[in-house]
Amino acid sequence: MLHWMLTTLRSNPEIAVFLTVAIGYPLGKIEYRGFSLGSVTTTLLVGILVGQLDIAVSHDLAMVFFLLFLFAVGYGVGPQFVRALAQDGAKQALFATVVSVVFVATAYIVARVAGYDAGYGSGLFAGASTVSAALGLSTNTIQGLGLSLEQTRSMVGALSTAFAMTYIYGTVGSIFIICQIGPRLLRIDLPSACRSYETRLGGLGDPADTSWHHFIIRAYHLSDNAPQVGKTVAQVEDSLPHSRVFFDRIRRADQMIDAHEDTVLQAGDTVSVAGARGTLGMLFSRGSEEVEDPEMLDVPAGGTDVVVTKRAYDGKTLSDLAHDPLTHGLFLVRIRRGASGTDIPVLPQTQIHRGDVLTVIGRPQRIRAVLGVIGRADFSTTETDVTAIFLAIALGALIGIPIVTVAGVPLTLSMAGGVLIAGIAAGWQRFVYPAFGNVPPQVTWFMNVVGLNIFIAVIGITSGPSFVAGVQQMGLSLFLWGMAVTTIPIIIALLIGKYIFRFDDALVLGCCAGACISTPSLGMIASQAHSKVPALGYTVPYAVSNTLLTIGGIVIVLLLQ
DSSP states (O other), X not given: OHHHHXXXXXXXXXXXXXXXXXXXXXXXTOOBTTBOOOHHHHHHHHHHHHHTTOOOOOHHHHHHHHHHHHHHHHHHHHHHHHHHHHSTTHHHHHHHHHHHXXXXXXXXXXXXXXXXOHHHHHHHHXXXXXXXXXXXXXXXXHHTSOOOHHHHHHHHHHHHHHHHHHHHHHHHHHHHIIIIIHHHHTTOOHHHHHXXXXXXXXXXXXXXXXXXXXXXXXXXXXXXXXXTTTSBHHHHHTSSTTSOOEEEEEEETTEEEEOOTTOBOOTTOEEEEEEOHHHHHHHTSSSEEEEOOTTTXXXXXXXXXXXXXXXXXXXXXXXXXXXXXXXTTOEEEEEEETTTTEEOOOOTTOBOOTTOEEEEESOHHHHHHHHHHHEEEOOOOSOOOHHHHHHHHHHHHHHHOOOEEETTEEEOOHHHHHHHHHHHHHHHHHHHSTTSOOOOHHHHHHHHHHHHHHHHHHHHHHHHHHHHHHHHHHTHHHHHHHHHHHHHHHXXXXXXXXXXXXXXXXXXXXXXXXXXXXXXXXXXXXXXXTSSGGGGGTHHHHHHHHHHHHHHHHHHHHHHO
């Protein structure tokens, strides 16, 4: 039975790849006291184990899936990356650029001191900085160096060994340094800093603004002595200057009518009104009776996602939007920003950016009125623009192939680097021209997760035979050098973020989490702060560093060859 299985896997290596992902991916989700290895590490380790069976897998298979993965990465960060370079995210973008350079420089210096070649050095960089995409670009660059088949295989094996040995601390260490050491090193009282920042953003200010997301909808029957009778809807809505209420519909006799500003309320009307609970209780405390009227209270609960695309609304605060007649009767319950869909705080002075996704609740006709002015509905269709995706990947690969020799050193983006840039361009084009290149979120998730894990599985299987020898040769020293490559850049990032770039105490840890592409750190920071404010510093550095550190996989190989 075992002989048959071994023969089958060697004859059909694609089965081994699927088994590797099927076993490795769920193992990465197992947590112990909040810690998990992650699917990339476990898939690589399972691949290395399977690779001990001496199974030959074509690298072409790995590259196909890796190019899909890189396109998805670029597509996701495209809007935020371009915006950061062109607009008011320049300071955070520069910070992320500096941190990325520090990561590459640290890995290069450590590799030189330790005597590592391009294989071990690039694996050390990719693992210690937890940039899985850099592993692929380094592999692709090594294979383009013109080395013999045996040298190439040995170097790729060394890369996988170094990545596997340094990735674990890279993940855990970055979380610990940013979330535990960071506040102490920078002397930051994070909860207090976030409360202060929220106050400056109006978090404790005008209740009319905070009612953007703290609201209920109720129906009231107006009697003869109700103070609202004889007044227009606008007069009643403006009667409490420090509160925000909206009349939605009116049931008058047997008719259902929409409430307009000049509609005069009459005795016997049943009105549906939205606002804060306390505000509604005070406004209708006499002369009216709350009633259950399902038709009047029928407001879609799920909300509609609106993508901000219009320049006129780029940079506007929520306070500006709250007082815009266009948003009358709409409630904002969520803002997501960046490729990772990071939630940012809903506060009066929070600025919205092009590309932000606003989740609003209100009558469909009110939402439709807003869409043409602010942006577009994020009703991503289930159909993927396959032609646009594959054409972009092909063009990006063609752009990345040429090699330019400078001072005897061959320089190239490589196919992988070209596809990453093509993904960024396609993502930006999709944002600017919504009719172009639709890729539903579920498809980008698939390309990200499946593309990367199949690539990692192939790398693990092909480098399995050399992994054991590499561990025996390098031993504990490789792990310790990886700790240095993780720790030094993060400490530098914390210090320059606080004292050179002078980010606000409430944002600096979020900026560092983004620049070090440590998404788990952001979650822990937000939990410690009891606030979403740190997310305001995360999205731009994440988009920039995710791109630059990925390209760093090429740079580190060229520096160490």
